[in-house]
Amino acid sequence: MFEALNTQPPDGLLGLIKAFNSDGRARKIDLGVGVYRDAEGRTPVLKAVKEAERILLETQDSKKYLGPEGDIGFSALLQPIIFGNGERFAGRIAALQTPGGTGALRLGAELVRSANAKAAVRVGAPTWPNHVPIFSAAGLKIEAHRFVVLASQAVDFDGVRQGLAKANPGDVVLLHGCCHNPTGVDFSRDQWREIAGALAARNLTPFVDLAYQGLGDGLDEDAWATRLILETVDEALVAYSCDKNFGLYRDRVGSLFVLARDLDETAKVMSNLAALARVAWSMPPDHGAAVVRIILERPALVAMWREELDSMRERINGNRAALAEADPALAFVRNQRGLFSNLFLSKPQAAALRDRHAIYCTDSGRINVAGMQPADAGAIVAALRAEGCIADKAAA
Numbered sequence: 001m002f003e004a005l006n007t008q009p010p011d012g013l014l015g016l017i018k019a020f021n022s023d024g025r026a027r028k029i030d031l032g033v034g035v036y037r038d039a040e041g042r043t044p045v046l047k048a049v050k051e052a053e054r055i056l057l058e059t060q061d062s063k064k065y066l067g068p069e070g071d072i073g074f075s076a077l078l079q080p081i082i083f084g085n086g087e088r089f090a091g092r093i094a095a096l097q098t099p100g101g102t103g104a105l106r107l108g109a110e111l112v113r114s115a116n117a118k119a120a121v122r123v124g125a126p127t128w129p130n131h132v133p134i135f136s137a138a139g140l141k142i143e144a145h146r147f148v149v150l151a152s153q154a155v156d157f158d159g160v161r162q163g164l165a166k167a168n169p170g171d172v173v174l175l176h177g178c179c180h181n182p183t184g185v186d187f188s189r190d191q192w193r194e195i196a197g198a199l200a201a202r203n204l205t206p207f208v209d210l211a212y213q214g215l216g217d218g219l220d221e222d223a224w225a226t227r228l229i230l231e232t233v234d235e236a237l238v239a240y241s242c243d244k245n246f247g248l249y250r251d252r253v254g255s256l257f258v259l260a261r262d263l264d265e266t267a268k269v270m271s272n273l274a275a276l277a278r279v280a281w282s283m284p285p286d287h288g289a290a291v292v293r294i295i296l297e298r299p300a301l302v303a304m305w306r307e308e309l310d311s312m313r314e315r316i317n318g319n320r321a322a323l324a325e326a327d328p329a330l331a332f333v334r335n336q337r338g339l340f341s342n343l344f345l346s347k348p349q350a351a352a353l354r355d356r357h358a359i360y361c362t363d364s365g366r367i368n369v370a371g372m373q374p375a376d377a378g379a380i381v382a383a384l385r386a387e388g389c390i391a392d393k394a395a396a
């Protein structure tokens with residue numbers, strides 16, 4: 001039967017990692033892969049995580065199964081961090097631990113399809129390349145609208161308004177809660193208010209993807225939009241990832257939160273999530289979520305984690321400032337947030353940066369600003385200018 005399969009194209013990022021690793025040049029800069037890197041270019045295990053792992057090792061006395069909802073304490077302790085003082089939503093949030101934010105997105109997509117197979121998912125373009133395949137794989141229709149004006153690096157709010165206006169009641173609207181991937185362009189607070197109002201007025205269901213909380217402006221600041229949305233609508237989904245803000249990437253740590261109208265509907269949603277998880281992965285992996293729970297249970301470890309998160313964010317925003325100061329054409333990078341900005345390069349330009357300057361970014365021109373050191377800003381700008389990547393855009 002396998003002869004009927006078509007070979008799938010390899011993931012572009014994996015090819016980029018391979019090419020970077022085998023590049024023998026002394027000075028090479030990896031702006032490709034989407035992980036945080038420190039001033040030594042490493043992606044270290046956080047100290048708070050190491051300490052929690054030590055406690056876990058010493059205290060865990062069984063590996064028996066968790067239920068399909070995973071580590072309940074983990075999802076419960078995350079809620080005040082994400083939703084703030086959640087009394088407003090008391091009893092109305094169903095939560096289930098998932099394998100990473102990806103698992104949360106897929107499970108949420110399955111829930112939407114179970115509830116309303118006709119719902120279309122409205123997605124701003126560009127978006128994280130895995131979004132559309134995840135929702136399509138769950139059998140949902142995708143409708144794309146414009147999100148960013150390439151030349152000005154600004155939100156195309158007319159495009160967003162048109163997308164919302166075309167949506168039918170019951171459709172789902174995918175929103176990046178903060179630190180947009182791949183552009184770093186986030187909505188202003190006024191824009192968020194308008195979006196929240198339109199969602200409520202038109203009976204659209206927001207699906208917030210919150211994968212970078214704390215890496216933009218701070219934990220509360222990065223959750224502001226998510227909280228506003230949940231206060232404004234009756235029903236919402238939030239796919240959360242701890243893989244970036246706890247540096248737990250390979251441990252696959254996430255959670256899906258679903259706001260329902262009342263206690264009965266929340267219980268119904270929870271039973272559906274558990275049933276959907278049961279046939280997907282049965283139960284999520286324990287380790288990473290247990291580590292996060294152990295941190296969140298201990299004020300001293302919370303303080304340690306917050307300090308480490310603050311320093312990651314400050315480094316990212318310091319790199320943004322260094323790029324902006326190195327060339328006025330990159331001034332926009334300073335105002336963007338999270339790991340990514342998108343220089344909207346052509347494929348040959350991205351290849352020239354790689355081949356002639358040992359600077360690696362994706363073919364679409366997405367750069368991971370955490371992959372550089374502030375001292376690299378001059379070399380990056382010189383390469384971008386030499387390859388004609390920013391001269392035109394500066395004028396635009």
Ligand SMILES: Cc1ncc(COP(=O)(O)O)c(C=O)c1O
Nearest residue numbers: 100101102128181209211241243
């Ligand atoms: C916008 C966005 N959502 C979700 C995810 C998924 O995160 P995880 O690694 O936890 O599955 C990512 C990861 O890159 C992302 O960028």
